[in-house]
Amino acid sequence: MDDDLVLNLAADDFPAPRKSAGAKGGRWTDRLKAKRVTKRKVTHEPAAQHTQDVEDHNPRPEKRARTEGAQKPSRPAPQVQSSSGGGAPKTAAAPAKPTQIISSLFTSNPKIAAPKAAPISKPSTSTKPSNAALDFTTFEGLGLNPLLISHLTNKMGIKRPTGIQRAALPLMLPTPTNAEARDVFLQSQTGSGKTLSFLLPIIQDLLPLSSLSYIDRSIGTLAIIIAPTRELAKQISDVLEALLKMRLRSDEDANGDSENSQRMTRWLVSGLLIGGATRTHEKARLRKGCPILVSTPGRLLDHIQNTASFNVGKCRWLVLDEADQLMDLGFEETITGILKGLDGRRRLALNAIEEGRSTEVGGWDWDRPRRTVLCSATIRESVQKLAGTALVNPLMIKATEMDKDEHDLLVKSSAQETSTSLTPPSQLSQKYVIAPLKLRLVALLALLRTLIAQSSGGTKIIVFLSCTDSVDFHFNLLGGSQMGTDAPEEVVEESDSDEDDEDDEEAAEKRRKRRKLSEDTVESKCALLPDVSIYRLHGSLPTATRQRALKGFAGSKSNGGSNSKRAAEPVSTTSSILLCTSVAARGLDLPLVRAVIQYDLPTEGGPTEYVHRIGRTARAGKGGEAWSIVAPSEAEWAKWVVDKMEGEEGADGSSANNKKISLEPVPFETVLQNGYGGKGKEYEMRATEVQLAFERWVLRNPENATLARKAYLSHMRAYATHPSNEKHMFHIRHLHLGHLAKSFALREAPTKVNAARTAKSKAPHPASKKRDSKSASVPKGKSSSKQKAQYDSDSDDGDAEKRMKAMVRAQGRLSRKGGAMMRTDTSEFQIMGGDYLEKLVKGQ
Numbered sequence: 001m002d003d004d005l006v007l008n009l010a011a012d013d014f015p016a017p018r019k020s021a022g023a024k025g026g027r028w029t030d031r032l033k034a035k036r037v038t039k040r041k042v043t044h045e046p047a048a049q050h051t052q053d054v055e056d057h058n059p060r061p062e063k064r065a066r067t068e069g070a071q072k073p074s075r076p077a078p079q080v081q082s083s084s085g086g087g088a089p090k091t092a093a094a095p096a097k098p099t100q101i102i103s104s105l106f107t108s109n110p111k112i113a114a115p116k117a118a119p120i121s122k123p124s125t126s127t128k129p130s131n132a133a134l135d136f137t138t139f140e141g142l143g144l145n146p147l148l149i150s151h152l153t154n155k156m157g158i159k160r161p162t163g164i165q166r167a168a169l170p171l172m173l174p175t176p177t178n179a180e181a182r183d184v185f186l187q188s189q190t191g192s193g194k195t196l197s198f199l200l201p202i203i204q205d206l207l208p209l210s211s212l213s214y215i216d217r218s219i220g221t222l223a224i225i226i227a228p229t230r231e232l233a234k235q236i237s238d239v240l241e242a243l244l245k246m247r248l249r250s251d252e253d254a255n256g257d258s259e260n261s262q263r264m265t266r267w268l269v270s271g272l273l274i275g276g277a278t279r280t281h282e283k284a285r286l287r288k289g290c291p292i293l294v295s296t297p298g299r300l301l302d303h304i305q306n307t308a309s310f311n312v313g314k315c316r317w318l319v320l321d322e323a324d325q326l327m328d329l330g331f332e333e334t335i336t337g338i339l340k341g342l343d344g345r346r347r348l349a350l351n352a353i354e355e356g357r358s359t360e361v362g363g364w365d366w367d368r369p370r371r372t373v374l375c376s377a378t379i380r381e382s383v384q385k386l387a388g389t390a391l392v393n394p395l396m397i398k399a400t401e402m403d404k405d406e407h408d409l410l411v412k413s414s415a416q417e418t419s420t421s422l423t424p425p426s427q428l429s430q431k432y433v434i435a436p437l438k439l440r441l442v443a444l445l446a447l448l449r450t451l452i453a454q455s456s457g458g459t460k461i462i463v464f465l466s467c468t469d470s471v472d473f474h475f476n477l478l479g480g481s482q483m484g485t486d487a488p489e490e491v492v493e494e495s496d497s498d499e500d501d502e503d504d505e506e507a508a509e510k511r512r513k514r515r516k517l518s519e520d521t522v523e524s525k526c527a528l529l530p531d532v533s534i535y536r537l538h539g540s541l542p543t544a545t546r547q548r549a550l551k552g553f554a555g556s557k558s559n560g561g562s563n564s565k566r567a568a569e570p571v572s573t574t575s576s577i578l579l580c581t582s583v584a585a586r587g588l589d590l591p592l593v594r595a596v597i598q599y600d601l602p603t604e605g606g607p608t609e610y611v612h613r614i615g616r617t618a619r620a621g622k623g624g625e626a627w628s629i630v631a632p633s634e635a636e637w638a639k640w641v642v643d644k645m646e647g648e649e650g651a652d653g654s655s656a657n658n659k660k661i662s663l664e665p666v667p668f669e670t671v672l673q674n675g676y677g678g679k680g681k682e683y684e685m686r687a688t689e690v691q692l693a694f695e696r697w698v699l700r701n702p703e704n705a706t707l708a709r710k711a712y713l714s715h716m717r718a719y720a721t722h723p724s725n726e727k728h729m730f731h732i733r734h735l736h737l738g739h740l741a742k743s744f745a746l747r748e749a750p751t752k753v754n755a756a757r758t759a760k761s762k763a764p765h766p767a768s769k770k771r772d773s774k775s776a777s778v779p780k781g782k783s784s785s786k787q788k789a790q791y792d793s794d795s796d797d798g799d800a801e802k803r804m805k806a807m808v809r810a811q812g813r814l815s816r817k818g819g820a821m822m823r824t825d826t827s828e829f830q831i832m833g834g835d836y837l838e839k840l841v842k843g844q
């Protein structure tokens with residue numbers, strides 16, 4: 001295996017030894033090289049003879065003979081070169097020009113034990129949804145203000161509470177029977193309505209203040225909601241805005257939705273701090289007053305520490321949404337800073353009053369403590385740790401089994417919950433496809449085609465990929481590929497073409513413009529997926545681009561604004577696909593998502609991340625499908641993830657949580673057959689044509705080829721970051737890198753990919769030079785163990801999102817050391833300014 005890795009990456013370029021292995025004298029490097037070549041001959045030749053014996057046990061296929069020239073799908077071109085060891089060709093002289101390798105998709109793949117064939121089905125409607133509104137209860141009787149009930153019912157289309165709302169509202173609403181305002185730990189499945197579970201009590205608590213004579217927004221900030229990402233903060237803010245549109249009088253009193261009917265809460269204004277605006281602008285808004293504030297953590301701490309006019313001493317509510325992601329992203333120290341900052345501001349305000357320096361009006365109930373709420377769909381150790389720091393004598397409110405009756409609503413009075421909670425919604429059907437690496441790309445397209453064809457239009461699908469480069473590549477690839485184009489194409493020469501272009505300033509300028517245009521593009525159309533809009537989302541895109549992408553994908557144009565999306569979902573007939581990284585895994589509530597495809601399984605967060613990702617569909621009782629595309633060497637993953645979701649097994653074989661979760665295997669042949677149609681094995685020819693269309697796109701111009709190579713390399717690096725307890729399933733050594741390259745539509749053998757990267761790093765392109773040279777090929781002659789070490793350790797290079805996460809962690813370390821907060825800027829995680837962080841990460 002290790003040898004294969006070496007050979008895939010570097011051996012083709014290995015210079016011939018000057019002397020035979022047994023030769024003495026000469027330079028020691030030459031002797032060493034000669035020895036290696038001899039060893040390789042000895043080890044590989046016999047290996048070829050027992051290929052058949054090992055094939056069944058080895059998830060990584062033996063390397064097959066290469067074919068050259070035009071590909072004939074049904075009859076592969078004659079073999080011209082034997083490369084079972086990947087070494088230099090055994091035929092005459094090496095070609096003078098770089099060789100385009102075109103290999104057949106359907107040969108030399110590992111054997112995959114056929115799962116019991118299952119047809120691709122529509123989302124299951126037979127299972128009772130576990131995160132839907134309950135049909136045995138209403139909001140009346142839970143203590144909710146009738147005006148809020150009326151607003152929810154008439155304006156937001158929400159008539160009955162979900163399980164978590166039914167469990168949480170009576171304990172969190174400020175009713176006479178519920179005088180003790182205890183901290184709360186809220187946990188329930190994805191899409192079960194946790195947002196309203198904390199927003200409704202906050203609003204109901206603040207409403208009575210409207211009767212105070214002095215009340216206006218200058219009262220300061222009374223409630224703060226913290227979310228880990230900008231997108232999530234914006235989404236919560238939208239729901240809050242929708243709630244605050246409530247009227248002073250009920251519809252009956254106001255003769256329906258009269259224009260004269262006043263907003264109930266003129267002073268109850270919400271604010272959003274996510275770093276899109278300048279600091280000065282944000283300061284001005286805070287000075288005016290924002291009674292309810294939604295923010296990302298870094299920005300909030302920044303203002304608590306540095307904005308004198310931020311009146312936050314009277315804060316009564318603090319909500320930490322997606323608490324485990326806040327911890328995973330390294331915000332623990334920031335949260336601690338916020339808690340300390342809020343306490344400090346309160347003390348300062350009280351001191352000022354005692355010393356008669358305060359301008360505060362009297363009558364405020366300063367004795368009432370602040371109430372903190374932690375919210376998550378999953379509970380991990382890190383969250384329990386945060387609960388220990390942030391919560392005092394908390395109530396644990398869970399609602400994980402809502403499909404039976406009201407007795408299943410579980411309310412615990414402590415946060416000492418030991419079992420992890422990883423239950424996906426019961427109505428969500430989970431499937432996986434073990435696809436040979438070479439067939440991944442065509443399998444993805446086939447699956448997308450099937451899912452789109454099955455719905456009556458307006459369907460939405462989220463596809464998770466491993467890294468930003470891969471998102472960019474697939475976005476451009478799908479947007480640019482065409483079938484049956486025989487127009488002459490500009491074939492990428494690996495050698496000097498880039499340098500030549502660089503000499504031509506006009507060409508370089510054109511290229512820069514093209515690149516810029518493609519960075520700003522959020523939507524594309526794919527000839528292979530008619531009437532479908534494709535969007536992309538990842539952390540390296542500018543904020544405005546990300547927001548446009550989400551808006552476009554959610555179909556907000558036909559929705560009349562995001563606030564109303566729960567009440568009236570879009571009637572868009574255009575289907576859309578969102579290609580994204582894990583940045584879209586948590587909290588996002590995008591309407592009408594029919595399916596989630598994990599093209600790349602999560603590299604961080606394991607089963608927890610899996611549950612959050614698949615939770616973007618099957619929300620609030622709706623159906624949905626979750627698909628995972630799994631490599632043959634990862635086949636064990638399906639059982640592993642099910643075991644984790646069900647909880648550890650007891651000695652009797654029963655699962656700890658008594659949950660029954662299943663992941664249904666679907667043969668890749670079924671996926672291809674459904675996606676490409678035709679009789680018998682006709683789908684093989686069609687899939688091959690699609691693959692050729694993708695490969696032609698990559699060959700069309702140097703930019704496309706660069707995108708493909710970058711994506712390939714970044715994907716490998718991301719893959720190498722799977723934690724050690726997953727390495728038995730996800731290890732770069734288990735992957736056939738040549739086949740993996742095929743799934744990035746690359747015709748080059750991996751050596752060529754790397755050679756091209758090396759050549760690029762020499763090219764005088766200022767923007768890419770540094771990064772390319774860092775992320776380029778393994779230098780010739782490096783040992784396999786060194787290569788592995790490089791892949792295992794260089795995980796962040798060339799992948800802005802990974803680097804961003806590392807920066808966030810660095811921020812945690814920094815605030816622990818110095819307590820200083822930095823300028824927040826454009827990162828998705830709302831942390832310090834990019835330049836500063838780059839330096840910090842590099843240790844400058």
Ligand SMILES: Nc1ncnc2c1ncn2[C@@H]1O[C@H](COP(=O)(O)OP(=O)(O)OP(=O)(O)O)[C@@H](O)[C@H]1O
Pocket residue numbers: 132133157158159160161162165188189190191192193194195196376377566586587588589615619620
């Ligand atoms: N009582 C209800 N009846 C019907 N729909 C509801 C109800 N409460 C919330 N919803 C809708 O359910 C969807 C999911 O809600 P929300 O985003 O709050 O879920 P969540 O539990 O926070 O999910 P996640 O854990 O993924 O963040 C939203 O579209 C919301 O409008």
